[in-house]
Amino acid sequence: MLKNRVIAVIILRYGEVVQSVQFKHTNVIHTDPAYAVNCFSKWNADEIVLLDVSRDRERREIFLQSVEKLSKTCFVPLAVGGWIKTTDDIKEVLSLGADKVIINSEAVRQPDFIEKVAKRFGSQCIVAGIDYRRNSAKEPTVFIDRGRENTGINVKSWAKEVEKRGAGEIFLSSIDNDGMRCGFDIELMKDVSDEVSIPVIAFGGALTANHLAQCLEETGVDAVSAANMFHYSENSMRKMKRTLKQKGLNIRF
């Protein structure tokens, strides 16, 4: 039986691992991302996501070097996101050892981008990243450009649209919950998961094993992911997965 995945997200700004709180990145957690990947890989993460949240492309080289270095010891799937704007950007990170790319802003800006690259690299390689906030009426709305630009697009209809265009998975990220340690946005994770037939990865707000368990039990997402929580205690991934397993969840342990 297919397992639910527990995914470790590593957020890099100019090559350093940073903590993310509602998409603001103030604290540096490690200066060497290889350390984090080695730990997560050893601790049994099912997949690793690397996000480049640098504000400009100036020091992109540092991030690319990290991808290459990390992929050498990462024997679980590695997805890379941030600054993926062209076919060449995708070719570049794949050639450095990434297995998938996460495409976010560019999917909105270039309407045919997802379709084009899904044909070229296969849907399995293309993850649509959807960042969203709830507006004053609590309606979830898609944001791009690292949470800075409100597109006004409804999250559920956008999820349906990226599926139609050929995305193989959706990385669904709540900006409001990010770093707030309040658990996932259960309602929306469920809504989107019900709406599409491709796998959904939930991100944003998890601090405890209960948060991960609740999302898996109540929403139908395929995978749960977290960043900050895995950095601060030794062997956190393994402990977390043990708890999920004990709760009867379908987890690789």
Add this chain to the structure above:
Amino acid sequence: MTIAIIDYGLGNVKSVANALAALDIDSVLTSDQQKLADVEGLILPGVGAFGDGMDNIRDMGLYEVILREVKDKCKPILGICLGMQLLADGSDEFGAHEGFGFIPGWAKRLTPSARSFKVPHIGWNDIEVTIQEPLFNSIEETPDYYFVHSYYFEAKNESDVSAWCDHGGRFAAAVQIDNVFGVQFHPEKSQKAGISLLKKFYGFVKSC
């Protein structure tokens, strides 16, 4: 003793090379005909469409050399994911295509029994091993491997299937005949269980 990872322009071949490097196995990432003839074992990786894969292999002049090395010289080959499906007679993915025909069968689209079984089949799934030697000997019970695919290998003879997986219906997780092996999952992305399988393939190559 060198393994050639056949680079025919599809998928992340680098990760296979990284996994072999971690095992201290000498490998070369190549599309050079002479190198394919010189090495002791072949790995045919690949992710993507069957037709594109076979077209690339033919366009790069690799079809005949792979056929000769595997069929005539009995060189061990391990097909991974799309590489496994290319070992079949053909596929009906986006129109009919012909494969290598090393293992009788056909690549077909997954049609799970319920909507809750999503396609592509992405993630970690356990397998049931039916033939242990040489790739699955002394493994833990129902290990998990990482899969990502929309098509599967429908083997003509069930006796060629060395492991089964279930995703709203049973399909071949691994096939083998003599020197030809195929795995639907990605050993290079399946952590310890996968790395150990690559090591066993290398052991088989050494024993030839």
